[in-house]
Amino acid sequence: MINKCLVSLIALVTFGGDNSHFVAAQNEEPIPTPAVQQKEQVPPKGFLGRGRMGKQALGMVPLLQVDSIRQELNVEGEQAAQLESFTLQIREDFAEEIRQILQSLREANPEERGQFREKVGEIAQRINERLETVLNKDQSERLKQIDLQLGLRKNGPAAALTSNDIAMALDLTPDQKKQLRAKAREAQGRAPQTLAEARQEVSEILTPEQLQKLENLLGAEFDLPAALLEKEPGRGKRGIRRNEGRERRANRRGLDTSEPKEEAPEPPEV
Incomplete structure (x- = not known):
């Protein structure tokens, strides 16, 4: 909670109601109710x-x-x-x-x-x-592993692996960063659905030594709640199409669309 x-x-x-509590009457047999699966508690939107x-x-x-x-x-x-x-x-x-x-x-x-x-x-x-x-040390390490797994699956390898700390840990070259960004553009904002997809996506770019380092950074796969993997509005293919459609409509009305759009930027050079 x-x-x-x-x-x-x-x-x-x-x-920038009161909670109701239901209590069975004394000496009264409680009415059985079907089991309800509890949803994972995740931070709400916003x-x-x-x-x-x-x-x-x-x-x-x-x-x-x-x-x-x-x-x-x-x-x-x-x-x-x-x-x-x-x-x-x-x-x-x-x-x-x-x-x-x-x-x-x-x-x-x-x-x-x-x-x-x-x-x-x-x-x-x-x-x-x-x-x-x-x-503690073990908790911090595991939390970082989960955070990286989330980044790979939600934002894609280009964003997750070219951040300063991860790029330094993997010793990424400038050319490798460019290749990761090129793959991100080809995917049009679509991030890998699983860690296996993410591994496959980077296997052609990273060296065997770097891939082993990445495995150590990821640790054991964690079952991420689906709500954490939800995309932000305006991101991914849907967001790209929405922005393109907005621009076409504005052009038909003769409006200026030169103002920067809220699209996901490419990860900055490190």
């Missing part, structure tokens, strides 16, 4: 801020609001309480900074957007470093 402090965090980052930038700014913190991930990391008891306090501190220290960056990003030109994306990455790195003070 998502606690109150996390809800407050989202309210700051994105600007939990991480508006759009992809808002989500990235909070680093890996949102993953710890997913029940199955907390269970995988054995987060419970006193440590769970520490995570709650940690989230409150993140709210105090970063919410205003993230909000200002997101506001500036909306008004920025394409060149300025690249600079703001770097700032978002810096904030995420600072938050992740502080998160390591709450998690």
Whole structure:
């Protein structure tokens, strides 16, 4: 369950009934009801801020609001309480900074957007470093593995592998980064559905040594909740077609469409 402090965090980052209890009557046989499968608790839409930038700014913190991930990391008891306090501190220290960056990003030109994306990455790195003070070494390593698996399946290898830390760990060459981006363009925003697809996609680009390093970074495959893999509006093939259709309609009306569109940018050169 998502606690109150996390809800407050989202309210700051994105600007701005009573529960009923049924009790069986005394000495009365309860009426049997069919079992209902419980859905995985995942951060709701908007939990991480508006759009992809808002989500990235909070680093890996949102993953710890997913029940199955907390269970995988054995987060419970006193440590769970520490995570709650940690989230409150993140709210105090970063919410205003993230909000200002997101506001500036909306008004920025394409060149300025690249600079703001770097700032978002810096904030995420600072938050992740502080998160390591709450998690132990094994938990931090496993969380990074899950985060990379999510990145590969949701955003594709070009975005997941060319980020600064992963690119350095794999020792990617500039030519390999270009090849990954070329494959991303060919896929038209479609990310791999499984880790097996992701491995196949990069097997022709990475060396055997790099592939082994990637396996170590990924760890054992984690069963990611489907809700975490949902695409953001405007991303993927559907988003590309929507943007193209909007441009065609605007051209028919004689409108200027030179203003930058909200398409997923290519990962920056590292």
